[in-house]
Amino acid sequence: MRRIDSPARVWGHYASLIILAIICLTPIWVMVSTSFKNEVVIFDAKPVWFFFFPTMENYDYILTRGKFDRYFVNSVIVATVSTFLTLFLGGLCAYALARLEFKGRRFVANSTLLVRMVPPAVLAVPAFAMVVTLNLNADLVVLIFFYTALNLPFAIWLLFGFYKQIPVELEEAAIVDGASPLQVFFQVLFPMMKSGYAVAGIFTFRIAWNEFILALLLTGRNSRTLPVGAAGFITDTGVEWGRIMAMGTLIVIPPLLFTFFAARQIISGLTAGSVKG
């Protein structure tokens, strides 16, 4: 039965939600508002929170005089290609772990996530050493390779859980119905795995899009991604907050769009009704 809460309880509930929202949204507001301020307002001794005369000069500068377009293209390439690779390889590995019997399967399935627990900062130096030793050019392929490697364990672990939820009878039914292995995958499994791939995709894309340390170390002048580009506004002569924040605001938009798009694929209980539980 539904409990009827007292008004005080309801108010307390909403008050705590509002406080949480303020905590989360304040930095975003600071970023967005600062991006529309000129230097004078930004460095005013008394911070201006809401009422100021907005200016587009920061956006104008980064979009016309910086290398924003190149960084943006680099970021899009790195994030989408590594996300695609991660989902593709991760999906295959997860399927194998969930369905096939082989030696060491349990160990691999249980220890995959451990690899993900290593922070990227720890990997930075060995990664750099590896790139130098192998004489790889500082280009996007290297970054894509590292992001894929970095994200694979998490994607495998996540998709493994989703695959395990799909009853094996569904695959068998499809096989008896005359489906080839590829048809089983694309027409039966994949539609049910959409949620899993969407979740894994959101995580992978965000990490690849936002990652800074490896990108800083492993990219050259022409292969920088957006976060590294934004850091370029920290110069010897000072920190150009307005431009950094304008760049930050623009950086946030694509993953936001991607998340909204991907999240629409997330439907819980997708296998409901397929088998009697």
Place this chain on the structure above:
Amino acid sequence: MSGVVLRDVVKAYGDVVIIPKLDLEIYEGEFVVIVGPSGCGKSTTLRMIAGLEMVTSGEISIAGKDVTYAQPKARDIAMVFQSYALYPHMDVAGNMSFALRLARVPKAEIAERVQRAAEMLELTPYLDRKPKDLSGGQRQRVAMGRSIVRDAYCFLFDEPLSNLDAKLRATMRTELAILHKKLERTMVYVTHDQIEAMTMADRIVIMKDGVIQQIGSPREVYTAPENLFVAGFIGSPSMNLMDAELTRNNGALYVKGQGFELPVPGRLQERADTAKKSNIVLGLRPEHFSAADRGNGAFAPIELAVDVAEYIGSSQFIAASVGGKNLTAAVEVGPDAAPMESGTYYFDTERLYLFDRESGQAL
């Protein structure tokens, strides 16, 4: 040779042998039910026919074609799974037409076949629903519809009714039997429920530990069980089995145990004479007990100490003991009779069974 034929089929996982050696011939158009306790290898047998499990050795042929190593789709079979296994992202029509779409059947024909199957199974109003919006019985019918549209040579059922409630199960049993009459296809049905086996099968295959115990019509396996396992498995409530020995009294042969002595019927005299007299198991079906002597000379008295009598309408199930051994009897006494009490009951000796205790085989 048409039908489904399994010859010298062996199935093992590593060192664990599930099915030591199996020979089975299912005739074309026949409804065969494979029945047995869980773990007896019945589902494995069905899955080997389907091609979902490979045989370790032996041969399987369907419609005269050797399919031992053929892919499931090359075997011309349709299968209904215990868990239904409906595709959750497709509606009912999509589920039913999936196999046809894979086989690139023309659209008009797919629509027609789905429509026909839906009508047969009374699913027409639900064709655009997703499985999650259907009841258990409807899902079960969709699973069946999915195989019917295939128009396959052989239909395989893996305990398809075990997830339904008792009433629905009885209805679906009838529908399946009707379906078999309409389609006239070979059907192999696996279940652990002997009632399903008895009511639907043309022939029943009873399995235990991967070995076929008996093959026969429902009447044959009920009236002439070949061994102790079949005797105890078929029939509900199950047959009472009691240790006994054969004795001769005034020239007549009796089967005697603690608390009872019943004459051996004429049909068993000859074989009982040659059997080992001291190592006998007596089988008495509960429904062959009677509260009164029916007076045809076949009924022999037996003293029962009644523990409890269960009222089930026109009959009563009696939990009793004879010579300290528990026993069940089902006596027809009419719906108004008082609960039965201890005393003399009668058993139809024409219908008693004798088994050799060592081999378990019927005499």
